[in-house]
Amino acid sequence: MLKMGLVGLGSMGRGHLSVLEQLMADGVDIKLVALCDIDPKAFGKVDATLNLEGMEKADYDFSKYHLYSTVEDMLENEELDLVNVVVPTYEHSTVACKVMNKGIHCLSEKPMALSLAQCQLMIDTAKKNNVRLMIGQCLRFWGEWALLKEFFTTGKLGAPVGGFYYRNGGTPTKDWFLCREKGGGGLFDQHIHDVDMVNYLYGMPKAVSTVGKICIPGSGYDTCATNYIYDENYCIHTENIWVNYEGGFRHGFRADFEEGTVVFDGTKIRAYKKDYSEIVLPDVPQLGGHYPEIKYFVDIIQSGAANTINPPESSMDTIRIALAEMQSADLGGQIVEIK
């Protein structure tokens, strides 16, 4: 059994709490024992009406857990095997390294960090302490994206030709998200999911060209559009916007292959062959990304199996692409090579 802690009980941390309580109820061999947040209000009732992912509840029974206001205190007083780190992005690397330096496995939320140096430090710290590190790039575990990945690995519709990946939603309400130095803006925070998918599905691009607009002063790019350049000349395009006023959050994709097309409009995934006939797809479990992601990490820690889906080195490559996109946007869309 893995004894677990959770650091950061904001919107996403509460989402993790919901998932961990569900995993325990479903008999997964974990026991959440400790929660930590620097803000005492985090252990109270909150307004969860802005919750876009449908994971966070307004109220939890926090009396079941040992509560801490610093991560140092929690690590000093508990014997933990795995800690989920769900603090603001600019603190991911610092907090995750504190956890791993105590010999504890760590699941740290996306984006991995805002610089390659911080990403490398996280990987080196995991190796030095012989613990497992995984970054919460949850789309790799999300039903529709996991099913799409199968078309790439099986080659069922032939070689990839290209695709379009997008997400749009409203503006985050907490200040740190809108500060380029703290959250990386919409490009690093929200768009990173599609960057990670491009990396996961097609491999590393040679270069990128990104145009972006800063609508909120001081923010990273609140809207951005990227083309990815590969030797294979794939036609891949992504778009992200978090100053979108339709209400709600939307994401989806269209992936093109030599022998067909796979489309997800945010509600249902469909696949078509070259003769336009529809392929019958298996039912996709509607669990979101976090439940299968955390379950997978627990499984590979307990079995000792390799992380074949989401190794931290691949999350660092995703940051490498996002940094090139940021640089390209700063240069007005100029092509930036990825080193």
Ligand SMILES: NC(=O)c1ccc[n+]([C@@H]2O[C@H](COP(=O)([O-])OP(=O)(O)OC[C@H]3O[C@@H](n4cnc5c(N)ncnc54)[C@H](O)[C@@H]3O)[C@@H](O)[C@H]2O)c1
């Ligand atoms: N995987 C996803 O789909 C997804 C979705 C949303 C957010 N996220 C990521 O999750 C992270 C958290 O986002 P959020 O929306 O919950 O932010 P948030 O601001 O709502 O919550 C962060 C919480 O961390 C606490 N905190 C800050 N520093 C701390 C520290 N050193 N020790 C303990 N607690 C600390 C804050 O008090 C706050 O309660 C971000 O990196 C974000 O990008 C991931």
